[in-house]
Amino acid sequence: MVTKDEIPDPHTMRISLSVNGEIKQDSNTGNMVFSVPELIEFISKLVTLEPGDIISTGTPSGTGIARGEKLKDGDIVEIEIEKIGVLRNPVKQSR
Numbered sequence: 001m002v003t004k005d006e007i008p009d010p011h012t013m014r015i016s017l018s019v020n021g022e023i024k025q026d027s028n029t030g031n032m033v034f035s036v037p038e039l040i041e042f043i044s045k046l047v048t049l050e051p052g053d054i055i056s057t058g059t060p061s062g063t064g065i066a067r068g069e070k071l072k073d074g075d076i077v078e079i080e081i082e083k084i085g086v087l088r089n090p091v092k093q094s095r
Contacts, residue, residue, distance in 0.1 A: 002084055010036045013082040015060060019075055024067075027060035029081075 007013070010029055017025040034042070039055055064070055071077065075091040 007083050013084070015079070015081045017059070017062075017077065017079045019064075019071065019077055021076075024064065024069075025060045025062040031060065032057060 011032070013029045015025075015027050015029055016023055034057075039057065040049070043049065043055060071091045073091060073093040076088065077091060078086055078088045080086045
């Protein structure tokens with residue numbers, strides 16, 4: 001997590017996703033359908049946003065189901081957003 005002063009323009013950051021080190025999605029936040037201010041304005045008309053709230057925005061094109069791919073037990077999924085960092089998660093299928 002970063003503060004607003006660390007990201008002067010949230011609409012110019014690279015965003016990518018890889019599975020087991022293979023890039024599956026590679027885009028830029030400038031390609032989002034709605035800008036961050038538009039999302040905040042819309043959502044705040046419906047609910048009161050509080051400090052610490054998270055807004056999930058979706059994903060760039062190239063998701064696995066469109067490719068006929070599915071995650072499997074043991075896969076490592078990493079998403080990276082420039083200036084923010086990397087989130088790394090192992091896939092564990094429930095039995």
